[in-house]
Amino acid sequence: MKSVDAVVIGGGPAGIAAAVAAARAGRKTVLLEKAPFIGGIPVKGYMTTLCGLYKSRPGSGLPEMLHDGFAREFAGLLTDLDGVEGPFQMGRAWVLPFCPESFSAAARRLLEDQANLEVRCEARFCEAAVSGKRIALLTYTADDKVYRVQPRTVVDASGDAVVCRAAGARLLFPDIARQVPAITFPLYNVRINEISGFPAVRWQMMIRHGVDDGDLPPGADYVDFLPSPDPGTLLVKLNLGSLVKTDAQIPEQELAQRANAIKAHLIGFFRRCFSGFENCTTPDESSPVLHREGARGRGGYVLTNPDVLSAAKFSDAAARGCWPVEQWDENGHFSADYPAGGQYYEIPGRCLRSAEIENLFMAGRSISADSGAIASTRVIGCCMATGEAAGKLAAESLR
Ligand SMILES: Cc1cc2nc3c(=O)[nH]c(=O)nc-3n(C[C@H](O)[C@H](O)[C@H](O)COP(=O)(O)OP(=O)(O)OC[C@H]3O[C@@H](n4cnc5c(N)ncnc54)[C@H](O)[C@@H]3O)c2cc1C
Incomplete structure (x- = not known):
């Protein structure tokens, strides 16, 4: 040994x-x-x-x-x-x-x-x-x-x-109530150069309307976008607050399945509705649930x-x-409390x-x-x- x-x-x-x-x-x-x-x-x-x-x-x-x-x-x-x-x-x-x-x-x-x-x-x-x-x-x-x-x-x-x-x-x-899990996935082939700035807030608004209009399932609007050094790539973060709120004991496998179903809807929505995202792709794999x-x-x-x-x-x-105390709660709210005086x-x-x-x-x-x-x-x-x-x-x- x-x-x-x-x-x-x-x-x-x-x-x-x-x-x-x-x-x-x-x-x-x-x-x-x-x-x-x-x-x-x-x-x-x-x-x-x-x-x-x-x-x-x-x-x-x-x-x-x-x-x-x-x-x-x-x-x-x-x-x-x-x-x-x-x-x-x-x-x-x-x-x-x-x-x-x-x-x-x-x-x-x-x-x-x-x-x-x-x-x-x-x-x-x-x-x-x-x-x-x-x-x-x-x-x-x-x-x-x-x-x-x-x-x-x-x-x-x-x-x-x-x-x-x-x-x-x-x-x-x-x-768990204050620190909900998420899935994250990259989007490739996004023509970000044609978009002025990084309009994450505008994208979030469009997704919220998509949920309100029934084009997207509930929970799809708990979403965030992050830039990447690669010009055609961005990272999408889907917080799973809406799924754990209704069932805190939801088994991990079912949580992953439901999260990935929302992801599939989102990708279709991006291709249809977001300018520059028409040909976006993501790895052909199920995204794992990530626990904060x-x-x-x-x-x-x-x-x-x-x-x-x-x-x-x-x-x-x-x-x-x-780093601030960063909380992502089950209602989709985000808060950041910073250490005193920076x-x-x-x-x-x-x-x-x-x-x-x-x-x-x-x-x-x-x-x-x-x-x-x-x-x-x-x-x-x-x-x-x-x-x-x-x-x-x-x-x-x-x-
Ligand atoms: C949704 C989400 C978004 C985030 N976004 C950011 C961000 O943008 N920027 C940032 O700085 N941080 C971010 N974080 C936080 C950060 O990624 C993690 O907190 C960090 O990676 C934790 O590092 P770690 O090494 O402690 O654990 P982990 O990164 O979780 O690594 C632990 C490793 O241990 C291995 N392991 C577990 N059990 C066993 C075992 N029995 N035997 C052998 N190996 C085992 C796992 O496979 C894993 O590889 C995010 C976290 C989440 C969940």
Whole structure:
């Protein structure tokens, strides 16, 4: 049976950063990802905007990189690959546009270049055996075989606290009513150049009329549009508030089916009614339901909504965040509450380390934070920062 210094579960933004950080600290590291590809939600959801990297500089309001280390390095690789000039402003915040293919390429480059690191895709973590207060054994499946590994430390970057859960640690649960899931899909071959600006509000109005007139099913108007660095592409986000409002217990498969039925109606509507969208296409696949919030592990501290809004600082700060508390509720409403004075808040190391299991660390969407705080820390830039910090803490704990 193999013994390794650090096992990272989940190859999303947090897990990529955690694995690279632990390996760079000289620890023999294994990254396990159940999907056939690395990247997590940004790749699965064809995301095009990387949030949580920049704060606004006091006075000028211009963007200023918030993070040193991995997130900064990743952003540099992305801007090179996509040839973008830099971030653009969305509300009061700054976001970096990117193509999902470049996200995959940047992640691959950083992971493949790394000594001490083994990456396994289509490798699903299943069980954690705890001895005393430590995880002694992890079980995962890959290629229809069962594998066991003895980890000295574990980072749970699964987005749903799967390791914390399996190890019997206490969990914090999502607030579904205020943080509804969504599907996202790209539209290609849109003649955006012929359209002045990016008239998302006008498109939303037309869709709302489509619903009122019965051309589109109810719920189709919970929709949002995001630009992409690729000139003929945009990202459509369909929030599923109307579906979870009527049935909060709706099974995941049925939710996906109903969401994808609305998506098919929307695409037909775009082609018929939107100028420049006549020949738009989207990948011929069902869009997965994406959850903004999953279960989280409980650490020595639970980061709170007031911590984020008051831009709290901590003596054991391990990472920073600045994104607003962004909520998408079941009535289709969106709200964004910003940290005070445009400042950043800090995330204590205690939020990244399990309160009960000594060699278990949490990163990204799995950190110890309440529903309000996670609505800020869950953005990609902040997940990379907590991922890197968790990887370093795991490595340091082995000294
Ligand atoms: C609808 C929606 C829109 C969003 N839009 C944006 C946006 O525009 N900009 C932005 O910055 N952020 C956005 N986000 C937030 C952001 O994408 C996620 O919060 C972020 O990707 C979380 O990173 P993570 O690494 O913690 O988790 P994830 O990205 O969820 O990655 C977790 C990984 O763990 C893997 N995993 C899970 N269980 C196991 C297991 N048992 N074994 C092995 N692997 C496992 C999963 O397959 C996954 O790849 C959005 C989120 C949603 C849901």
